[in-house]
Amino acid sequence: MADSISPVIGIIGGSGLYNIEGLTNTRWERIATPWGEASDELLFGELSGTKVIFLPRHGRGHKIPPSALNYRANIDALKRAGVTDIISLSAVGSLKEELPPGHFVIVDQFIDRSFAREKSFFGPGCVAHVSMAHPTCPRLGDALEASAKELGLPVTRGGTYLVMEGPQFSTLAESNLYRSWGCSVIGMTNMPEAKLAREAEIDYASIAMVTDYDCWHEDHDAVTVDAVVRVLLDNAEKARNLVKSVLPKIGAPRGLCPAGCDRALEYALITAPEARDPAALANLDAVAGRIL
Numbered sequence: 001m002a003d004s005i006s007p008v009i010g011i012i013g014g015s016g017l018y019n020i021e022g023l024t025n026t027r028w029e030r031i032a033t034p035w036g037e038a039s040d041e042l043l044f045g046e047l048s049g050t051k052v053i054f055l056p057r058h059g060r061g062h063k064i065p066p067s068a069l070n071y072r073a074n075i076d077a078l079k080r081a082g083v084t085d086i087i088s089l090s091a092v093g094s095l096k097e098e099l100p101p102g103h104f105v106i107v108d109q110f111i112d113r114s115f116a117r118e119k120s121f122f123g124p125g126c127v128a129h130v131s132m133a134h135p136t137c138p139r140l141g142d143a144l145e146a147s148a149k150e151l152g153l154p155v156t157r158g159g160t161y162l163v164m165e166g167p168q169f170s171t172l173a174e175s176n177l178y179r180s181w182g183c184s185v186i187g188m189t190n191m192p193e194a195k196l197a198r199e200a201e202i203d204y205a206s207i208a209m210v211t212d213y214d215c216w217h218e219d220h221d222a223v224t225v226d227a228v229v230r231v232l233l234d235n236a237e238k239a240r241n242l243v244k245s246v247l248p249k250i251g252a253p254r255g256l257c258p259a260g261c262d263r264a265l266e267y268a269l270i271t272a273p274e275a276r277d278p279a280a281l282a283n284l285d286a287v288a289g290r291i292l
C-alpha cells in the first residue's frame with residue numbers, strides 16, 4: 001500500500017442535505033456497482049484544491065427510506081470513485097438533556113439495533129471479520145472538532161449513536177431504554193454505513209446534528225417530521241460551513257491512518273485462498289481489491 005495518500009473526501013448528506021454548494025468542476029455521475037443501485041448519482045467536484053465526492057443518502061428529493069437504502073451500493077460506489085475518507089452527516093434525536101436541538105455530536109460509538117439490512121460485503125465464498133471496536137476515525141474527528149470550534153458551533157466530541165430500524169420513531173419505553181444505556185443520540189442510518197465503510201477500508205467520521213428530543217423529554221413534544229425539518233434547515237447551513245472549513249484540514253497528502261482504518265482488511269479474511277468463490281471475489285474488486 002502506498003504510504004502517501006492523496007485524499008478524496010466523500011460526503012454523505014442526510015435528511016435536509018441533498019446538495020453541496022461551492023464546489024468547482026462539478027458533474028453528477030452514476031457509478032455502477034455489483035451490489036445494485038446507489039441512492040443517486042455522485043456529485044464530483046473540488047473545494048480549495050481537495051477532491052470531493054458528494055452522495056445524498058436518501059437520493060435527491062428524499063425518495064428512499066432508511067430500511068430501503070442500498071448501503072452496500074452507496075459505499076462501493078464511493079470506493080470505486082476513489083474516496084479515501086467519509087464525512088457522514090445525519091439528523092438525529094437527542095437522548096440527553098445537554099444535547100439540545102441545534103447541537104452537533106462528533107459520534108465515536110454506535111449501538112446497532114437495525115435488523116432489516118444487508119450489513120456486509122463478505123459472505124458465503126469469502127468470509128471476513130473486521131474490527132468495529134473503534135468505528136470512527138480519530139484523525140477525522142480531530143479535524144471536525146477543530147473546525148466546529150473555529151466556527152463557534154455547539155459541538156460535543158464523542159457520543160454513542162443508537163441506530164434503530166424505523167421508519168417509525170421510537171416508543172417512550174424504547175427511548176428510555178436507550179437513555180438508560182447511556183446513548184447520546186438516535187437515528188436510522190449510520191449502520192450498516194459505518195460497518196461497510198470499515199470493510200471497504202475507508203476512514204469514517206459521523207456528525208450527528210440534533211433536531212429533536214425524541215419522545216422522552218417531559219418539556220418537549222414527541223418528535224414529528226415537521227419539527228425535525230424546522231431545525232434541519234438551520235443545521236444544514238451549519239453543516240455546509242463545517243464541511244468547507246474541514247476540507248483544507250483533511251485534504252492534504254498524508255500518510256497511512258494512525259488508527260489503521262485504511263488497513264482494516266489486513267487480518268480480517270479467514271476463507272482459505274483455494275476455498276474462495278470466484279463469483280464472490282468478483283463482487284469485491286473495489287472494496288477488497290487491495291488485498292485479494
Ligand SMILES: CSC[C@H]1O[C@H](OP(=O)(O)O)[C@H](O)[C@@H]1O
Binds near residue numbers: 015090188189190228
Ligand atoms: C426526517 S427524520 C428521520 C430521518 O432523518 C435521519 O436521516 P439521516 O441520518 O439520513 O439524516 C434519520 O436517520 C431518519 O432516516
Ligand SMILES: Nc1ncnc2[nH]cnc12
Binds near residue numbers: 186
Ligand atoms: N428522534 C429521532 N429518532 C430517529 N431518527 C431521527 N432523526 C431525527 N430525529 C430522530
